[in-house]
Amino acid sequence: MITREEIIKRTNDALKKEFEFTDAQLTPTAQLRDDLCLDSLDAVDMVVVLEQQFGVTLRQGYDLRTIVTLNDLYDFIEKLARTHNK
Amino acid sequence: MERLRTAFNTICIGGAAIVWLFISALIAFPFLWLKSKNRDRAVRKFVYVQSCGIVFFMRLASKAFRVEKAERPQGSCVVVANHASALDLYTISAFRFNNVVYITKGWVFKLPFFRYVMKGAGYVDAETTSPTEMLGICKQAVQKGCDIVLFPQGTRKDPRARFKSGAFYLAEQLNLPVVPIAIVGTHKMLSVGSFWIKPAKIVLKAFPAKYPSDYPGELGHLHMAQDVKKQVMDFVDKEEFA
Incomplete structure (x- = not known):
């Protein structure tokens, strides 16, 4: 079972690589839209990046609009990982 | 000496540029408007004429001015450039792109006089236009033979x-080549929030087109955007530290 620390690390590594973020920007309370300036296309790209990183499908069956902060994103992936392991 | 040149640039060349903008608006615009059957094309041509004039004044105000052109792809293309100064908008004309649709931030559409030009030319407000709508507008513009110009950094405040x-997604969806342009030195000539026109070395370089099918x-x-940024910024760094 993947740990939360690992989820955070892999998510942040993927976001740093693809969206040129720095560690300082990637705080758990950072808002994806307002703080990280991710637009709607970036959001779609981010989903694809995370799908490739974690090997899961995020685009179907989930309301991704509820994800506002990075912490929400970590929670979402953690919940998804738990569901997959059941 | 630098201060004296800055004062001369700002008062004489800047003043002449403003006079040029007004005179060209009074003469060139009515002429192009009456001559052209296509009204939005006339406005775009007018912007091109004005831009060529501004590039001429930039040349006068600079320490050195160099334009490196590349072979243009057949048909329409998406032009992308780094963005650090208000002058960048005009520099695109140095590459003879004379029928372009700019996709810009919303505040430009609120400026007095400019808003009429922006709307008249069929430019796109990136903030109020949905991606689907934008795709449709750009498709129509390409059918009219326009090139699409974007500054993918979306801000002048952070040159890096x-x-x-988005620009690359547009190119992918419309199957258009992307022409990367590196703009060096304009932020030194006219920095954000300043009205002083400083003498600076200006280099404008167009790179050979990149094709979405290669990505x-x-x-x-996304990977095309990263690749183009690297190419442009490597050139900017090389020229700025030369």
């Missing part, structure tokens, strides 16, 4: 800002 992938996969546009 990420190249957002396959769902994240092709």
Whole structure:
């Protein structure tokens, strides 16, 4: 079972690589839209990046609009990982 | 000496540029408007004429001015450039792109006089237009033979800002080549929030076109954006530290 620390690390590594973020920007309370300036296309790209990183499908069956902060994103992936392991 | 040149640039060349903008608006615009059957094309031509004039004044105000052109692709293309100064908008004309649709931030559409030009030319407000709508507008513009110009950094405040992938997604969807342009020195000539026109070395370089088919996969546009940014910023760094 993947740990939360690992989820955070892999998510942040993927976001740093693809969206040129720095560690300082990637705080758990950072808002994806307002703080990280991710637009709607970036959001779609981010989903694809995370799908490739974690090997899961995020685009179907989930309301991704509820994800506002990075912490929400970590929670979402953690919940998804738990569901997959059941 | 530098201060004296800055004062001369600002008062004499800046003043002449403003006079040029007014005179060209009074003479060139009515002429192009009456001559052209296509009204939005006339406005775009007018912007091109004005831009060529501004580039001429930039040349006068600079320490050195160099334009490196590349072979243009056949048909329409998406032109992308780094963005650090209000002058960048005009520099595109140095590459003879004379029928372009700019996709810009919303505040430009609120400026007095400019808003009429922006709307008249069929430019696109990136903040109020949905991606689907934008795609439709750009498709129509391409059918009219226009090139699409974007500054993918979306801000002048951070010259090293990420190249957002929207421009490249557009190129991918419309199957258009992307022409990267590196703009060096304009932020030294006219920096954000300043009205002083400083003498600076200006280099404008167009790179050979890149094609969306060379960047396959769902994240092709994102990787193209990263690749283009690297190419442009490597050139900017090389010229600025030369």
